[in-house]
Structure formats: structure tokens, C-alpha cells
Amino acid sequence: MRLVAPAKLTRTLRVLGRRADGLHEVEIEAVHLALADTVDLAPAPATTIDLVAGAPWVDLARVPTDATNLAWRALELIGETGTLAITKRIPVEGGLGGGSADAGAVLRAFGAPLATGRHLGADVALCQLAGHVDARGIGEQVMALDDLDAVVTLIVPPFGVATGSVYRAWDALGGPHDDDEVANDLEAAACAIEPRLGALIAAAERRTGRRPRLAGSGSTLAWWHSAGTLGLGDEFARGPAAHVTVGGDDVRATRLMLADLPVWLIETRTLPRALASPATEVSSETPSAGESA
Template identity: 45%
Template sequence: MIELRAHAKLTLSLAMTGIRDDGFHLIDAEMVSLELHDVLTIDPARSGLAADGPFSDGVPLDDSNLVARALAMVARDAHVTISKHIPHGGGLGGGSTDAAAVLRWGGFGIDESSLVDASRLGADIPFCMVGGRARVAGIGEVVEPLPHVDREITLIIPPLAVRTPAAYRAWDDLGGPTGDGPNDLEAAALVVEPRLQWWRDEITARAGRPPTLAGSGATWFIEGRRDDALGDLVDEGARVVVTRTVASAF
């Protein structure tokens, strides 16, 4: 048995910079790895996928799962149990970081051509393979490591999910808006899931400042430890998690 950690990804800032001729969106983002992580248990003696943990509901266990696709990319056969502590649809790269861990285990490199190949599975996978803190550009395949900055982050994870493709389609439909804050996708995510606005307003009222949307959502975050002010949102169905950035995802 082999046990791997797959650390969550947090997008601190996200600027949409254009659209390629093939329709893929170009970004300029700062991303960091968090202590929050899934655990993958790999058994090379058998095959298949299983999932457990607090966010395992709804995780696909067929060939559509990014872990299964990553295994195929490295031409390995194994049984993988994914212990889900990162919510899917939360903008924290849960599926991407699981796939990245499998690619690294399977011998996939982090050179430029390998990251381009990994980006074909998912735009967040190249960063998750490198980890730490980085500036991410292109469609996600350009990863420029940056010095580690130790940060404490409070995540507010509502009982909602936003599919990333839907958020990008909404951004297109809105005419490609740029945001007043650090995340250009926030307006689009609010169109896809209007209930996010209630959560943003409630967090702002309690914390005294507006939160930032993590990627395409649905997780909101505030820098610093604010679970004292936000803990009662658990009664509304949220999960409030205090975590830290990590210098390396491996």
C-alpha cells in the first residue's frame, strides 16, 4: 500500500486575460497549496476506485474521475481509495490535486512539456503537481514558483457547488468582465449560483470585510483566523476551516 497526500489549491488572485483560438481561457493567477488535503491510498495489486471521507458523496468512481484518467496517462493499473477532505465544486482543486498526486507517483515529471500534457486533463493540475506558491499563466500550464509566504487562511465552505465550465461560460456570456476585487470570475460564479451572494454578505457582516471567492467557487476565504466570528455559519450548513499555506505539496 502507498499513501499519498494531495493538498488543496487556493487561488489568491485570478485575472482573466483572454481566450485562445481553441476556446480555452487564459489566466494570470497566484496560487498556493494548503495544509488541507485528501489522502490517496494506492494498491498496485488490484484496480478500481473507492472514496470515503466527509466530502465523498457524489465523487464519480468510473473512468470520468480525474484519478482514473491520470492512471491511464501514466499507463499504471492500481486501486485507489480517495479519502475526501477537500470539497468538490468548491474551487479548491480537489479533483485536480488527486490527479496530480497520481501523476507524480506514476513518474510524470514537472518539466514544461509534462505540465502542458497535464493541463489537458485539467487546468489546475500543473500547479498541483508543482505545489507551494506560484504565478500561474496560460491555461494553467505555465507555473512560475514563488517564494513561500506563511499565511493563515479561514475557508468558509457553503453547502453549494459551482462547476468550473459553467462559470467560464457565464463569464463569456457576461462579456468577459474584470472584477473590482482579486477574482475576475466572481461575477460569473454569482450568476451560476446566485445563493453565493447571501454567503458573501453574511461573511462580510460577521468578519467586517468582504471575503474572496476561491477560483470559480463555491468556497469563500479570508486571510487570518476568523473562525471565532464565522463559526455560527455552521448552523447554516457551512464548514469553516482554518488552514495554512505550505511551502511544498510533497
């Protein structure tokens, strides 16, 4: 069984405050993208994980292959075992819910109730539901919204940001809020702990005239525009590229230097909820290791 595990992208992320247990109350509107991991699952008496890098920006060294992998934990939670072959395309620690996506895909395939994955992570129910989602509480109270059709352009920096550190920085900064229509209350906190993010946002705004916003807790940045609209369309004509197709939707990517950092520029689009299902066709072509360096 081949499962599609789409990346989640927050459109608005408001942090309402810190609870007594240290977790934060949030209000999130998020979509899922054609940029997706695939999880090939086959029944077996014991669980094993095999990882494949499905895109050159994926750092497999940071993904566990033991019982701490969120896909393995999801299987364990519902009392199943099997071989999991995960093709990672979602950047690791990119704020796009990579681990939660894989766990959510496993839970969705078995029709587990949405509350099942809450102890695996605040984002797991959101990823299990897929499509366009509203999330409240610590992110685990989810509601399906009508599909939202949009093209997005992502900047994937050569570093990740740990979610817990970003929420702690939000507390330390006194809980800043963001008035933008595409608000992310965690952006200032992420920039405080990772100054290269602020430099990338400024360089990206200078280059395109539009400010990209932080995805979730970062480190990915996102514009809700096509690369063409941003004047970046020509970037895809040269240099090493990666190409992924999910349900007929293309994900195209290329290398770019921004603020003296080598980043990946990825154009993708929102994936309707119905396509986050086992029958969806997924394929990818990635350049050789030499080209992707």
C-alpha cells in the first residue's frame, strides 16, 4: 500500500498564550501540498523502516530509522506491524510537518480516529486530516475546511529550526503578535534564535518585492505566489533541478543563492484532501548526488 504524506503549510498561525503544562494554545489555518513523502507499507510480523531520499534537500541523517520514527510510532499506536519504506521529500525540521505527515498518513490509511495521534505530536491530527484545515487547542482540535487552490513558492534554507526552541523564544520575547493577513506569530521568535532567517527574509523581499513568511516554526519560508509572479520563473530554466509529481501536480525545484546561503527554491501547489489517499500516483526524478551538492 502506497500512502501519500503531504507537507503541511501554515497560512496563519496565531499563538494565544502558554498553558500551565508549557504547551501553547494556537489558532492555525493550514493547507497541505503536492510536495509529499510517500510511505510504502506492507504487512510483516515486525516493524522495520527503510528511508530513501526522494529529493536532494532531504537530510536523511536527521531522520530516525528506529521505533522513535513517528510513522513507526503511529503503527505501534494502532497495534499494527509492517515494513515501512519512506521516501522523504519534505525538508527535515523545515516547519512543514515532515514526521507528523508520515504518522498522519499511516493513521489515515487505517481510518484511526483523529484523536489517536495526539500524543505523537500536536500536528499529527492536522496531517491525518490533510487538505485545508483549521486547528485549535494545541493544534490537535482539527476541522476540515473546503479545499483551497493555491500555488506556493518555498525557500528551503540549509539549516532547520527545532519547534520547541521557537515556542520558548516566543515566551522569552513576551509573546509577540503579527498583524499581517498571512500572520505567523512564531516568525519573530524563529528569527531571534536563527538570525540567518531574518537575513533570508530581507534578501528574498529585496529580490522579489514581496516578503516571504515563515512556515510553521520554520525554517522554510513561503510566498503564496507562483515563482513567475515573483519574477523567479527563469530560475527553473538552469541549474540542478528536482521534479516530483503527486496526483498530476508538479513540484519543481532549483538552487538559488540568497543572503550568501545556498537555498532550494520549490514551487508547488495545494493538494486537495481527496488526493492524500493511497491510490494517488507519485513519482520523482532527482539529480545525481554530484549535481545536488
